[in-house]
Amino acid sequence: MNRQREYVLGTNDAELERLGFQHRVWSEQAFALWERAGFGSGATLLDVGCGPGFATLDLARLxxxxxxxxxVDESPRFVEHLRERCQRESVGNVDARVGDVQSPDVAAGTVDGAYARWVICFVPRPQDVVAAVARALRPRGVFAIQDYFNYVALALAPRSPILERVVAAIDASWRARAGDPDVVGRLPALCAAHGLRVREIRGHARVARPGSVLWQWPTTFFRxxxxxxxxxxYLSQAELEAFEREWAARSTDxxxxxxxxxxxxxxxxKPA
Ligand SMILES: C[S@@+](CC[C@H](N)C(=O)[O-])C[C@H]1O[C@@H](n2cnc3c(N)ncnc32)[C@H](O)[C@@H]1O
Incomplete structure (x- = not known):
């Protein structure tokens, strides 16, 4: 695989563990979305860019x-991890496949729903993901997405110039790999272009205080x-060190x- 095109955060053990933790701190929002989307017993669902499969296993039980x-995920390592967990935990209803979510190998009109969390923001062609999901859905099938818009709005209070510098560097490196930290802003038009009716758009503004479980979410990402x-x-060594000092100080403030x-x-x- 072309390394420039590999998932920007990598697929090593630390990232695998971070994704597991991230799923736990966002699972309440994920379950609530699945419920509003109508995902339930007996459904066939597509997990678009499943990663190591932390949400997949919850969906399988649902x-x-x-x-x-x-x-479907492009990382053979993540897909293998999911397959091993399914085997270990006797989960028999997951079909884990290595593939590109911009051109997944899923028969047209065969899935009741699809879920994509923090994936469309990383692909160079979001329109191809939406088109592929629209094609895979049955009539009345539902596409539920959780992703970023205005990512650069993340902030420390009181404001931190060094964090703002780091966020600008994250934004630049993300876009240089053809990702889009504003991708949700494009989704209504992309859905309309592919015949999907947007039923709901809802935002989550969450606040983490030092010492809380949620505080660990940015901590693990930044680390x-x-x-x-x-x-x-994108950043100098001196800026990295200044940021690490700032984050450590804020973590106890x-x-x-x-x-x-x-x-x-x-x-x-998808209409009937
Ligand atoms: C932040 S992780 C999210 C994983 C999972 N959806 C979750 O919420 O835990 C992003 C995932 O997207 C996958 N990915 C990025 N681009 C992809 C592509 N073009 N096709 C398939 N998977 C892709 C990466 O391999 C990675 O597993």
Missing amino acids: VGPAGRIIA NFVPTLVTGG PNSFFATPPVYDVIAE
Whole structure:
């Protein structure tokens, strides 16, 4: 695989663990979205860019033995991890496949629903993902998405110039790999272009306080990702060190808080 095109955050053990933790701190929002989308017992669902499959396993239990999850990710390592977990936990209704979500190998009109969380923001051609899902859905099938819009709105309070510098570097490196941290802003038009009716758009503005479980979400992301911005030439070593000092100080400051990057839910439906 072309390394430039590999998933920007990598597929190593630290990222796998971070994705598991991330799923736990966002699982309440995921389950609530699945419920509003009507995902339930007996459904066949497509998990678009499933990663190591933390949401996939919850979806597999949600649809039960009469349902099925087709889980697609480009990372052979993540897909293998999911397959091993399914075997270990006797989950028999997951079909985990290595593939590109911009051209997944799923028969037309065969799935009741699809879920894509933090995936469309990383692909160069979001329109191809929406087109592929629209094609795979049955009439009245539902596409439920959780992704970013206005990612750069994440902030420390009181404001932190060094965090703002790091966020600008994250944004630049993300876009340089043809990802889009504003991708939810394009989804209504993309859904309309592919015959999907947008039923709901809802935003999550969450606040993490030092010492909370949610505070660990940005902490693990910054720990894994910000050093790679130095390697990539987006940040200097001195800026990295200044940021690490700032984050450590804020992590014990009870008068500080962190506004998470805004995550949006989108529910779109294929007409009957
Ligand atoms: C932030 S992870 C999210 C994983 C999972 N959806 C979740 O919410 O836990 C992004 C995932 O998208 C996958 N990905 C990125 N581009 C892809 C593509 N073009 N085709 C398939 N998977 C892709 C990566 O391999 C990675 O597993």
